[in-house]
Amino acid sequence: MTSKAISFVVLAFAIAAFLVIRAFVPGNRDVQVAEVKVPELSSDAQTGRALFEENCVACHGESAAGTEAGPPLVHAVYAPEHHSDQAFQLAVARGVSAHHWGFGDMAPVEGLSQAEVGKIADYVRELQRANGIL
Incomplete structure (x- = not known):
């Protein structure tokens, strides 16, 4: 896997983790x-x-x-x-x-x-x- 592909996978994982956390952690929007x-x-x-x-x-x-x-x-x-x-x-x-x-x-x-x-x-x-x- 190239370094560019690894960076993309890491970025995609970070975005997915952020979205999952935001879905379950209340904030003012809730x-x-x-x-x-x-x-x-x-x-x-x-x-x-x-x-x-x-x-x-x-x-x-x-x-x-x-x-x-x-x-x-x-x-x-x-x-x-x-x-x-x-x-x-x-x-x-x-x-x-x-x-x-x-x-x-x-x-x-x-x-x-x-x-x-x-x-x-x-x-x-x-x-x-x-x-x-x-």
């Missing part, structure tokens, strides 16, 4: 602000909703449906088997390096206690459940 069904919320989730609206809505959108600035939390990526409630705690406390989406890094959120983040997680989980994520 995010659409969807209509999220909001159920009757428990008391803890109602508190979480108020905290979410004060601290999270700018990026994660109304009813956690996402925006151009941040991903939807009512999404299978954030189901408990992939992102536990502890992941929410760590994200708020430490911030998060971008790894599922192309929105960029999430900065820590100042001023929220662990109990308050727990209430936000309750709200998100109830939204997820009502929308078939859990």
Whole structure:
């Protein structure tokens, strides 16, 4: 095989690998602000909703449906088997390096206690459940 043929095969393989990876890795192109069904919320989730609206809505959108600035939390990526409630705690406390989406890094959120983040997680989980994520 000539070096030109080898280069062509390597290039074709690289393009095919890129396309396969892009097909399975979510990015902003996969995010659409969807209509999220909001159920009757428990008391803890109602508190979480108020905290979410004060601290999270700018990026994660109304009813956690996402925006151009941040991903939807009512999404299978954030189901408990992939992102536990502890992941929410760590994200708020430490911030998060971008790894599922192309929105960029999430900065820590100042001023929220662990109990308050727990209430936000309750709200998100109830939204997820009502929308078939859990």
